[in-house]
Amino acid sequence: MDEISMFAELRPAPPADADAIRAAVRGRVTSVLSEADPAPHGRWPHARRSSAGPRRSPVRRRVLIAGGLVAAATVAGIAVPAWLPGSGDTVMAKAWAVERNRSGTITIAVSQQFNDPAGLQRALAANGITAFVTINLEITGVNAKNGNAYSYDACDYRNLDYAPPAVQNAVVSEGSNQNAVFPEAANMPGGLLFNSAFSTWTIDPAALPAGSALLIPAWRSSDGDAMAWETPTVLRTDKLPVCTPSAPITGPPPGVVP
Amino acid sequence: MPLDDSKTTHGIPDAPVGRVTSADRVRPVPLSPLETPPGDASLSDAELIARSVGDPGCFAAVFDRHGGEILRYVHARLGLDLAEDVTAETFLAAFRSRDRYDTTRPDARPWLYGIAVRQIANNRRAEARYRRLLASAPLELVTEDFSDRAAERVSALALRPQLAAVLDGMRWRDRELLLLVAWAGLSYEESAAALGITVSAVKSRLNRIRVRTRASLADSKPVAEER
Numbered sequence: 296m297d298e299i300s301m302f303a304e305l306r307p308a309p310p311a312d313a314d315a316i317r318a319a320v321r322g323r324v325t326s327v328l329s330e331a332d333p334a335p336h337g338r339w340p341h342a343r344r345s346s347a348g349p350r351r352s353p354v355r356r357r358v359l360i361a362g363g364l365v366a367a368a369t370v371a372g373i374a375v376p377a378w379l380p381g382s383g384d385t386v387m388a389k390a391w392a393v394e395r396n397r398s399g400t401i402t403i404a405v406s407q408q409f410n411d412p413a414g415l416q417r418a419l420a421a422n423g424i425t426a427f428v429t430i431n432l433e434i435t436g437v438n439a440k441n442g443n444a445y446s447y448d449a450c451d452y453r454n455l456d457y458a459p460p461a462v463q464n465a466v467v468s469e470g471s472n473q474n475a476v477f478p479e480a481a482n483m484p485g486g487l488l489f490n491s492a493f494s495t496w497t498i499d500p501a502a503l504p505a506g507s508a509l510l511i512p513a514w515r516s517s518d519g520d521a522m523a524w525e526t527p528t529v530l531r532t533d534k535l536p537v538c539t540p541s542a543p544i545t546g547p548p549p550g551v552v553p
Numbered sequence: 554m555p556l557d558d559s560k561t562t563h564g565i566p567d568a569p570v571g572r573v574t575s576a577d578r579v580r581p582v583p584l585s586p587l588e589t590p591p592g593d594a595s596l597s598d599a600e601l602i603a604r605s606v607g608d609p610g611c612f613a614a615v616f617d618r619h620g621g622e623i624l625r626y627v628h629a630r631l632g633l634d635l636a637e638d639v640t641a642e643t644f645l646a647a648f649r650s651r652d653r654y655d656t657t658r659p660d661a662r663p664w665l666y667g668i669a670v671r672q673i674a675n676n677r678r679a680e681a682r683y684r685r686l687l688a689s690a691p692l693e694l695v696t697e698d699f700s701d702r703a704a705e706r707v708s709a710l711a712l713r714p715q716l717a718a719v720l721d722g723m724r725w726r727d728r729e730l731l732l733l734v735a736w737a738g739l740s741y742e743e744s745a746a747a748l749g750i751t752v753s754a755v756k757s758r759l760n761r762i763r764v765r766t767r768a769s770l771a772d773s774k775p776v777a778e779e780r
Contacts, residue, residue: 298766299759302735304709305687305716307629316628316637317621323641324616328609328648433725435674468768494722514724518677523724526765 393418396497400467404495405524409513419509423500425533426509433514433523434543448514450538458507458529465502466509466527494524508533598661602654612648619662620644623669626737630673632683639676643669663746666737670729670747677725687717712770719769723762730758 310316390406393415401422405415412428419426432449457463498509511527530536596604598615605612623643628636646668647661654664673680709716720728726748733744734755741759745752 298763298770299731299735301709301712301716301766302720302731305713305720306736307632307687309625310628310633310636313621313624313628316640317624320624320637320641320644321613321616321620323637324620324644324648325610325613327645328612435677437675468771516677516725524722525724 391415401498427535428511430513434517450540452536453539456531458531462529465499465529467497467499496527506533597659599656599659602651603656606652616644619665623665629736631680639672643672663743667747684721719766731762
Protein backbone atom coordinates (compact mmCIF):
# COMPACT_ATOMS: atom_id res chain seq x y z
CA MET A 296 0.00 0.00 0.00
CA ASP A 297 1.38 3.40 -0.97
CA GLU A 298 1.45 5.98 1.81
CA ILE A 299 0.74 8.84 -0.59
CA SER A 300 -2.47 7.12 -1.70
CA MET A 301 -3.54 6.80 1.91
CA PHE A 302 -3.22 10.53 2.37
CA ALA A 303 -5.24 11.03 -0.81
CA GLU A 304 -8.10 9.18 0.85
CA LEU A 305 -8.12 11.77 3.63
CA ARG A 306 -9.01 14.67 1.37
CA PRO A 307 -11.97 16.52 2.88
CA ALA A 308 -15.17 16.53 0.89
CA PRO A 309 -15.85 19.61 -1.25
CA PRO A 310 -18.37 22.05 0.15
CA ALA A 311 -21.98 21.14 -0.43
CA ASP A 312 -22.55 24.45 -2.19
CA ALA A 313 -19.35 24.31 -4.27
CA ASP A 314 -21.08 25.51 -7.42
CA ALA A 315 -22.55 28.51 -5.64
CA ILE A 316 -19.20 29.43 -4.09
CA ARG A 317 -17.45 29.06 -7.42
CA ALA A 318 -20.03 31.29 -9.05
CA ALA A 319 -19.52 33.87 -6.28
CA VAL A 320 -15.76 33.78 -6.74
CA ARG A 321 -16.17 34.09 -10.48
CA GLY A 322 -18.33 37.14 -9.98
CA ARG A 323 -15.68 38.75 -7.80
CA VAL A 324 -12.90 37.95 -10.22
CA THR A 325 -14.71 39.03 -13.37
CA SER A 326 -15.86 42.28 -11.76
CA VAL A 327 -12.21 43.16 -11.29
CA LEU A 328 -11.34 42.07 -14.81
CA SER A 329 -13.98 44.29 -16.29
CA GLU A 330 -12.55 47.32 -14.53
CA ALA A 331 -8.90 46.45 -15.07
CA ASP A 332 -6.59 48.44 -17.24
CA PRO A 333 -5.46 46.35 -20.24
CA ALA A 334 -1.84 46.76 -19.20
CA PRO A 335 -1.21 44.86 -15.95
CA HIS A 336 0.72 47.65 -14.27
CA GLY A 337 0.00 50.34 -11.77
CA ARG A 338 -2.50 49.71 -9.02
CA TRP A 339 -3.23 46.05 -8.62
CA PRO A 340 -6.80 45.05 -7.98
CA HIS A 341 -7.51 43.10 -4.84
CA ALA A 342 -10.32 40.74 -4.05
CA ARG A 343 -13.34 42.34 -2.54
CA ARG A 344 -14.91 40.77 0.44
CA SER A 345 -17.79 38.50 -0.23
CA SER A 346 -21.14 40.12 -0.59
CA ALA A 347 -22.76 37.00 0.82
CA GLY A 348 -22.67 38.44 4.32
CA PRO A 349 -20.13 38.35 7.11
CA ARG A 350 -18.10 35.19 7.47
CA ARG A 351 -16.75 33.86 10.71
CA SER A 352 -13.24 35.06 11.29
CA PRO A 353 -10.49 32.60 12.20
CA VAL A 354 -10.50 34.06 15.71
CA ARG A 355 -14.19 33.41 16.02
CA ARG A 356 -13.74 29.86 14.81
CA ARG A 357 -10.95 29.22 17.31
CA VAL A 358 -13.28 30.24 20.10
CA LEU A 359 -15.92 27.91 18.75
CA ILE A 360 -13.48 25.01 18.66
CA ALA A 361 -12.40 25.62 22.22
CA GLY A 362 -15.99 26.03 23.31
CA GLY A 363 -16.92 22.76 21.66
CA LEU A 364 -14.25 20.92 23.55
CA VAL A 365 -15.32 22.42 26.85
CA ALA A 366 -18.89 21.34 26.15
CA ALA A 367 -17.78 17.83 25.24
CA ALA A 368 -15.70 17.59 28.37
CA THR A 369 -18.58 18.75 30.49
CA VAL A 370 -20.87 16.12 29.05
CA ALA A 371 -18.26 13.40 29.45
CA GLY A 372 -17.41 14.46 32.99
CA ILE A 373 -13.74 14.73 32.10
CA ALA A 374 -11.48 17.52 33.22
CA VAL A 375 -10.96 20.12 30.54
CA PRO A 376 -7.39 19.90 29.28
CA ALA A 377 -5.55 22.89 30.60
CA TRP A 378 -3.84 23.66 27.30
CA LEU A 379 -6.90 25.43 26.00
CA PRO A 380 -6.21 29.14 25.47
CA GLY A 381 -6.07 31.09 28.66
CA SER A 382 -5.87 28.13 30.99
CA GLY A 383 -3.28 27.27 33.57
CA ASP A 384 -0.28 25.02 33.62
CA THR A 385 -0.37 21.32 32.91
CA VAL A 386 1.80 18.58 31.57
CA MET A 387 1.92 20.70 28.44
CA ALA A 388 3.71 23.43 30.35
CA LYS A 389 6.77 21.22 30.47
CA ALA A 390 6.47 20.82 26.72
CA TRP A 391 8.80 17.87 26.54
CA ALA A 392 9.39 14.48 28.10
CA VAL A 393 12.03 11.78 27.93
CA GLU A 394 11.28 8.22 28.92
CA ARG A 395 13.41 5.09 28.90
CA ASN A 396 11.59 2.06 27.54
CA ARG A 397 12.00 -1.56 28.64
CA SER A 398 13.88 -2.33 25.44
CA GLY A 399 16.49 0.27 26.34
CA THR A 400 15.28 2.73 23.74
CA ILE A 401 14.47 6.31 24.65
CA THR A 402 11.21 8.00 23.72
CA ILE A 403 11.27 11.76 23.33
CA ALA A 404 8.08 13.82 23.16
CA VAL A 405 8.20 17.52 22.36
CA SER A 406 5.33 19.93 21.98
CA GLN A 407 4.96 22.87 19.66
CA GLN A 408 5.25 25.12 22.69
CA PHE A 409 8.71 23.76 23.46
CA ASN A 410 11.19 26.31 24.77
CA ASP A 411 13.73 24.42 26.82
CA PRO A 412 16.54 23.08 24.61
CA ALA A 413 19.04 22.96 27.46
CA GLY A 414 16.70 20.96 29.69
CA LEU A 415 15.97 18.42 27.00
CA GLN A 416 19.67 18.12 26.15
CA ARG A 417 20.48 17.44 29.81
CA ALA A 418 17.79 14.79 30.05
CA LEU A 419 19.07 13.05 26.93
CA ALA A 420 22.65 13.25 28.16
CA ALA A 421 21.54 11.55 31.38
CA ASN A 422 20.27 8.74 29.15
CA GLY A 423 23.50 8.44 27.22
CA ILE A 424 22.57 10.55 24.19
CA THR A 425 24.58 13.57 23.15
CA ALA A 426 22.09 15.87 21.47
CA PHE A 427 21.92 19.37 20.06
CA VAL A 428 18.39 20.69 20.37
CA THR A 429 18.04 23.91 18.43
CA ILE A 430 15.21 26.33 17.85
CA ASN A 431 15.64 28.21 14.61
CA LEU A 432 13.53 30.77 12.86
CA GLU A 433 11.50 30.29 9.71
CA ILE A 434 10.84 33.72 8.30
CA THR A 435 7.52 34.34 6.62
CA GLY A 436 6.29 37.51 5.05
CA VAL A 437 4.72 39.13 2.06
CA ASN A 438 6.66 40.65 -0.78
CA ALA A 439 5.76 44.34 -0.70
CA LYS A 440 6.16 44.63 -4.47
CA ASN A 441 4.02 41.77 -5.70
CA GLY A 442 2.02 40.76 -2.63
CA ASN A 443 3.23 37.16 -2.71
CA ALA A 444 3.78 35.31 0.53
CA TYR A 445 7.17 33.77 1.08
CA SER A 446 8.94 31.75 3.73
CA TYR A 447 12.47 30.58 4.24
CA ASP A 448 14.67 29.28 7.01
CA ALA A 449 16.64 32.07 8.65
CA CYS A 450 19.65 29.80 8.79
CA ASP A 451 20.83 26.64 7.15
CA TYR A 452 22.87 23.68 8.42
CA ARG A 453 25.43 23.30 5.67
CA ASN A 454 27.95 20.54 5.21
CA LEU A 455 26.73 18.53 8.14
CA ASP A 456 28.87 15.51 8.92
CA TYR A 457 26.11 12.94 8.63
CA ALA A 458 26.57 9.48 10.04
CA PRO A 459 26.04 6.67 7.49
CA PRO A 460 22.44 5.70 6.66
CA ALA A 461 22.63 2.53 8.74
CA VAL A 462 23.49 4.62 11.80
CA GLN A 463 20.52 6.90 11.11
CA ASN A 464 18.41 3.88 12.05
CA ALA A 465 19.25 4.76 15.63
CA VAL A 466 16.18 6.95 15.25
CA VAL A 467 13.93 3.92 15.45
CA SER A 468 10.63 5.63 14.83
CA GLU A 469 8.85 8.93 14.85
CA GLY A 470 5.28 9.99 15.13
CA SER A 471 2.79 11.98 17.09
CA ASN A 472 1.78 9.30 19.53
CA GLN A 473 2.80 10.54 22.93
CA ASN A 474 0.45 8.25 24.85
CA ALA A 475 3.34 6.18 26.11
CA VAL A 476 4.81 9.30 27.67
CA PHE A 477 1.62 11.07 28.66
CA PRO A 478 -0.99 8.30 29.14
CA GLU A 479 -3.57 10.77 30.36
CA ALA A 480 -3.71 12.26 26.88
CA ALA A 481 -5.60 9.22 25.62
CA ASN A 482 -8.59 10.11 27.79
CA MET A 483 -8.77 13.75 26.90
CA PRO A 484 -11.53 15.06 24.68
CA GLY A 485 -10.28 16.35 21.37
CA GLY A 486 -7.55 13.76 21.49
CA LEU A 487 -6.33 14.52 18.01
CA LEU A 488 -5.71 18.12 18.91
CA PHE A 489 -3.66 16.98 21.82
CA ASN A 490 -1.85 14.30 19.85
CA SER A 491 -1.07 16.57 16.99
CA ALA A 492 0.58 19.07 19.31
CA PHE A 493 3.40 16.64 19.88
CA SER A 494 6.21 15.10 17.91
CA THR A 495 7.74 11.92 19.27
CA TRP A 496 10.81 9.93 18.42
CA THR A 497 12.19 6.70 19.74
CA ILE A 498 15.97 6.55 19.83
CA ASP A 499 18.18 3.52 20.38
CA PRO A 500 21.20 4.82 22.34
CA ALA A 501 23.02 1.52 21.78
CA ALA A 502 22.99 2.19 18.04
CA LEU A 503 24.72 5.55 18.44
CA PRO A 504 28.49 5.23 17.89
CA ALA A 505 30.83 6.81 20.40
CA GLY A 506 31.57 10.41 19.51
CA SER A 507 28.32 10.83 17.57
CA ALA A 508 25.55 13.28 18.38
CA LEU A 509 21.91 13.78 17.58
CA LEU A 510 20.82 17.02 15.92
CA ILE A 511 17.19 17.84 16.75
CA PRO A 512 16.23 21.08 15.01
CA ALA A 513 12.94 22.87 15.40
CA TRP A 514 11.75 25.72 13.22
CA ARG A 515 9.52 28.38 14.67
CA SER A 516 7.65 30.51 12.20
CA SER A 517 8.18 34.24 12.48
CA ASP A 518 4.44 34.77 12.13
CA GLY A 519 3.91 33.04 15.47
CA ASP A 520 2.60 29.82 13.94
CA ALA A 521 3.31 26.52 15.63
CA MET A 522 6.77 25.03 15.63
CA ALA A 523 7.81 22.42 13.07
CA TRP A 524 10.13 19.70 14.28
CA GLU A 525 12.58 18.04 12.00
CA THR A 526 13.44 14.37 12.32
CA PRO A 527 16.59 13.96 14.44
CA THR A 528 19.73 13.35 12.45
CA VAL A 529 22.75 11.44 13.68
CA LEU A 530 26.01 13.32 13.18
CA ARG A 531 29.44 11.77 13.18
CA THR A 532 30.76 14.46 15.44
CA ASP A 533 29.78 15.75 18.83
CA LYS A 534 30.75 19.31 17.89
CA LEU A 535 27.86 21.77 17.81
CA PRO A 536 26.88 22.31 14.14
CA VAL A 537 26.68 25.87 12.91
CA CYS A 538 23.46 27.17 11.41
CA THR A 539 24.62 29.63 8.77
CA PRO A 540 22.33 32.61 8.21
CA SER A 541 20.46 32.41 4.91
CA ALA A 542 20.16 35.16 2.35
CA PRO A 543 16.69 36.70 2.41
CA ILE A 544 14.34 35.27 -0.20
CA THR A 545 11.54 37.37 -1.58
CA GLY A 546 11.67 36.16 -5.17
CA PRO A 547 8.87 35.75 -7.67
CA PRO A 548 6.37 32.96 -7.36
CA PRO A 549 7.09 29.83 -9.38
CA GLY A 550 5.90 29.93 -12.95
CA VAL A 551 6.57 33.64 -13.25
CA VAL A 552 9.46 34.83 -15.31
CA PRO A 553 11.41 37.36 -13.20
CA MET B 554 16.02 23.45 5.98
CA PRO B 555 17.38 21.98 2.79
CA LEU B 556 18.97 18.76 3.95
CA ASP B 557 18.76 17.53 0.38
CA ASP B 558 20.45 19.24 -2.51
CA SER B 559 17.27 20.55 -4.03
CA LYS B 560 17.77 23.46 -6.33
CA THR B 561 15.16 26.00 -7.18
CA THR B 562 13.88 25.91 -10.69
CA HIS B 563 11.06 27.61 -12.48
CA GLY B 564 10.70 25.25 -15.39
CA ILE B 565 8.80 22.12 -16.22
CA PRO B 566 11.05 19.59 -17.92
CA ASP B 567 10.10 18.88 -21.51
CA ALA B 568 10.37 15.14 -21.06
CA PRO B 569 7.79 13.49 -18.83
CA VAL B 570 10.12 12.26 -16.12
CA GLY B 571 8.93 10.53 -12.98
CA ARG B 572 5.24 10.97 -13.38
CA VAL B 573 3.11 9.85 -10.50
CA THR B 574 1.57 6.45 -10.77
CA SER B 575 -2.14 6.04 -11.19
CA ALA B 576 -2.25 5.06 -7.55
CA ASP B 577 -0.78 8.41 -6.59
CA ARG B 578 -3.18 10.49 -8.57
CA VAL B 579 -6.48 11.78 -7.34
CA ARG B 580 -9.35 11.66 -9.75
CA PRO B 581 -10.82 15.15 -10.01
CA VAL B 582 -14.43 15.33 -9.05
CA PRO B 583 -16.22 17.31 -11.78
CA LEU B 584 -18.43 20.18 -10.82
CA SER B 585 -21.42 21.14 -12.89
CA PRO B 586 -20.51 23.33 -15.87
CA LEU B 587 -20.85 27.07 -15.71
CA GLU B 588 -23.15 28.86 -18.06
CA THR B 589 -20.23 30.61 -19.71
CA PRO B 590 -18.05 28.30 -21.81
CA PRO B 591 -14.37 28.23 -20.76
CA GLY B 592 -13.12 30.25 -23.70
CA ASP B 593 -12.01 28.91 -27.02
CA ALA B 594 -11.22 25.29 -26.33
CA SER B 595 -8.54 25.32 -29.00
CA LEU B 596 -6.52 27.87 -27.04
CA SER B 597 -4.05 26.73 -24.41
CA ASP B 598 -3.98 28.36 -21.00
CA ALA B 599 -0.79 30.11 -22.04
CA GLU B 600 -2.47 31.59 -25.10
CA LEU B 601 -5.44 32.74 -23.04
CA ILE B 602 -3.16 34.37 -20.47
CA ALA B 603 -1.13 36.04 -23.21
CA ARG B 604 -4.33 37.42 -24.74
CA SER B 605 -5.52 38.62 -21.35
CA VAL B 606 -2.59 41.03 -21.15
CA GLY B 607 -4.28 43.16 -23.79
CA ASP B 608 -7.82 41.95 -23.16
CA PRO B 609 -8.32 41.39 -19.41
CA GLY B 610 -11.69 39.75 -19.97
CA CYS B 611 -9.95 36.72 -21.48
CA PHE B 612 -8.70 35.83 -18.03
CA ALA B 613 -12.22 34.79 -17.03
CA ALA B 614 -11.77 31.73 -19.22
CA VAL B 615 -8.74 30.75 -17.14
CA PHE B 616 -10.95 30.85 -14.08
CA ASP B 617 -13.64 28.84 -15.83
CA ARG B 618 -11.14 26.14 -16.65
CA HIS B 619 -9.45 25.87 -13.28
CA GLY B 620 -11.52 27.80 -10.75
CA GLY B 621 -13.45 24.80 -9.52
CA GLU B 622 -10.31 22.75 -9.03
CA ILE B 623 -8.46 25.49 -7.18
CA LEU B 624 -11.52 26.20 -5.03
CA ARG B 625 -11.78 22.54 -4.12
CA TYR B 626 -8.13 22.46 -3.09
CA VAL B 627 -8.29 25.68 -1.10
CA HIS B 628 -11.42 24.44 0.65
CA ALA B 629 -9.68 21.18 1.53
CA ARG B 630 -6.81 23.16 3.03
CA LEU B 631 -8.60 26.00 4.79
CA GLY B 632 -12.23 25.04 5.17
CA LEU B 633 -15.38 26.83 4.14
CA ASP B 634 -14.76 30.10 5.94
CA LEU B 635 -11.80 31.10 3.84
CA ALA B 636 -12.29 29.11 0.64
CA GLU B 637 -14.06 31.84 -1.29
CA ASP B 638 -11.78 34.69 -0.27
CA VAL B 639 -8.53 32.79 -0.78
CA THR B 640 -9.61 31.37 -4.15
CA ALA B 641 -10.53 34.87 -5.30
CA GLU B 642 -7.19 36.23 -4.06
CA THR B 643 -5.40 33.41 -5.87
CA PHE B 644 -6.92 34.26 -9.23
CA LEU B 645 -6.50 37.98 -8.74
CA ALA B 646 -2.84 37.48 -7.79
CA ALA B 647 -2.49 35.40 -10.95
CA PHE B 648 -4.24 38.11 -12.93
CA ARG B 649 -1.94 40.77 -11.56
CA SER B 650 1.14 38.84 -12.65
CA ARG B 651 -0.22 37.52 -15.94
CA ASP B 652 2.21 39.57 -18.00
CA ARG B 653 5.05 37.59 -16.43
CA TYR B 654 3.58 34.17 -17.11
CA ASP B 655 5.97 31.86 -18.94
CA THR B 656 3.97 31.24 -22.09
CA THR B 657 6.10 28.23 -23.01
CA ARG B 658 3.97 26.36 -20.47
CA PRO B 659 0.61 25.60 -22.00
CA ASP B 660 -0.99 24.33 -18.78
CA ALA B 661 -1.48 27.01 -16.12
CA ARG B 662 -2.44 24.62 -13.33
CA PRO B 663 1.03 24.39 -11.72
CA TRP B 664 1.29 28.18 -11.81
CA LEU B 665 -2.13 28.60 -10.23
CA TYR B 666 -1.45 25.98 -7.57
CA GLY B 667 1.86 27.69 -6.78
CA ILE B 668 0.02 30.94 -6.19
CA ALA B 669 -2.68 29.16 -4.20
CA VAL B 670 -0.02 27.61 -1.97
CA ARG B 671 1.29 31.08 -1.20
CA GLN B 672 -2.16 32.40 -0.51
CA ILE B 673 -2.74 29.45 1.83
CA ALA B 674 0.58 30.29 3.49
CA ASN B 675 -0.83 33.72 4.22
CA ASN B 676 -3.43 31.94 6.32
CA ARG B 677 -1.20 29.44 8.04
CA ARG B 678 -2.73 29.79 11.44
CA ALA B 679 -6.19 29.10 10.09
CA GLU B 680 -4.75 26.27 8.01
CA ALA B 681 -3.15 24.72 11.06
CA ARG B 682 -6.37 24.90 13.02
CA TYR B 683 -8.37 23.36 10.19
CA ARG B 684 -5.77 20.66 9.66
CA ARG B 685 -6.03 19.59 13.27
CA LEU B 686 -9.71 18.94 12.76
CA LEU B 687 -8.97 16.75 9.77
CA ALA B 688 -9.64 13.52 11.61
CA SER B 689 -13.27 14.46 11.98
CA ALA B 690 -13.89 16.36 8.72
CA PRO B 691 -16.23 14.80 6.13
CA LEU B 692 -14.15 13.00 3.53
CA GLU B 693 -14.37 13.06 -0.22
CA LEU B 694 -15.19 9.68 -1.72
CA VAL B 695 -12.08 9.49 -3.83
CA THR B 696 -12.32 5.75 -4.33
CA GLU B 697 -15.25 3.89 -5.78
CA ASP B 698 -16.52 1.12 -3.57
CA PHE B 699 -15.52 -1.70 -5.88
CA SER B 700 -12.24 -0.38 -7.17
CA ASP B 701 -8.87 -1.88 -6.42
CA ARG B 702 -8.20 0.98 -4.05
CA ALA B 703 -11.19 0.30 -1.84
CA ALA B 704 -8.91 -1.64 0.51
CA GLU B 705 -6.60 1.34 0.73
CA ARG B 706 -9.49 3.55 1.64
CA VAL B 707 -10.54 1.17 4.39
CA SER B 708 -6.98 1.18 5.71
CA ALA B 709 -6.73 4.93 5.46
CA LEU B 710 -10.01 5.38 7.31
CA ALA B 711 -8.87 3.01 10.05
CA LEU B 712 -5.64 4.96 10.43
CA ARG B 713 -7.23 8.36 9.97
CA PRO B 714 -6.22 9.84 13.35
CA GLN B 715 -2.67 8.57 12.91
CA LEU B 716 -2.41 9.85 9.34
CA ALA B 717 -3.81 13.20 10.37
CA ALA B 718 -1.26 13.40 13.16
CA VAL B 719 1.55 12.51 10.78
CA LEU B 720 0.36 15.19 8.39
CA ASP B 721 0.20 17.71 11.20
CA GLY B 722 3.71 16.91 12.37
CA MET B 723 5.31 17.36 8.96
CA ARG B 724 7.41 20.31 8.00
CA TRP B 725 5.43 22.90 6.11
CA ARG B 726 7.22 22.42 2.79
CA ASP B 727 6.85 18.63 2.92
CA ARG B 728 3.17 18.95 3.68
CA GLU B 729 2.63 21.35 0.79
CA LEU B 730 4.25 18.91 -1.61
CA LEU B 731 2.41 15.89 -0.26
CA LEU B 732 -0.97 17.56 -0.53
CA LEU B 733 -0.33 18.87 -4.03
CA VAL B 734 0.32 15.29 -5.09
CA ALA B 735 -2.23 13.52 -2.89
CA TRP B 736 -5.10 16.00 -2.89
CA ALA B 737 -4.60 18.08 -6.02
CA GLY B 738 -3.38 15.15 -8.09
CA LEU B 739 -0.42 17.03 -9.56
CA SER B 740 2.32 15.03 -11.22
CA TYR B 741 5.90 15.22 -10.01
CA GLU B 742 6.72 17.76 -12.72
CA GLU B 743 3.66 19.85 -11.98
CA SER B 744 4.36 19.79 -8.25
CA ALA B 745 7.96 20.79 -8.89
CA ALA B 746 6.84 23.72 -11.01
CA ALA B 747 4.22 24.77 -8.46
CA LEU B 748 6.69 24.79 -5.58
CA GLY B 749 9.72 25.98 -7.49
CA ILE B 750 11.85 22.91 -6.78
CA THR B 751 13.42 20.26 -8.96
CA VAL B 752 11.71 17.02 -9.91
CA SER B 753 14.46 15.11 -8.14
CA ALA B 754 13.73 17.08 -4.98
CA VAL B 755 10.07 16.16 -5.33
CA LYS B 756 10.97 12.49 -5.61
CA SER B 757 13.34 12.53 -2.67
CA ARG B 758 10.94 14.44 -0.46
CA LEU B 759 8.04 12.15 -1.29
CA ASN B 760 10.20 9.15 -0.62
CA ARG B 761 11.19 10.63 2.71
CA ILE B 762 7.53 11.23 3.50
CA ARG B 763 6.72 7.62 2.65
CA VAL B 764 9.46 6.28 4.89
CA ARG B 765 8.54 8.51 7.80
CA THR B 766 4.85 7.82 7.44
CA ARG B 767 5.48 4.10 7.39
CA ALA B 768 7.59 4.38 10.52
CA SER B 769 5.03 6.55 12.28
CA LEU B 770 2.18 4.21 11.46
CA ALA B 771 4.16 1.21 12.61
CA ASP B 772 4.92 3.06 15.81
CA SER B 773 1.31 3.97 16.50
CA LYS B 774 -0.42 0.79 15.34
CA PRO B 775 -0.54 -0.94 18.74
CA VAL B 776 -2.29 2.08 20.20
CA ALA B 777 -4.80 2.10 17.36
CA GLU B 778 -5.56 -1.56 17.95
CA GLU B 779 -6.06 -1.02 21.65
CA ARG B 780 -8.76 1.59 21.11
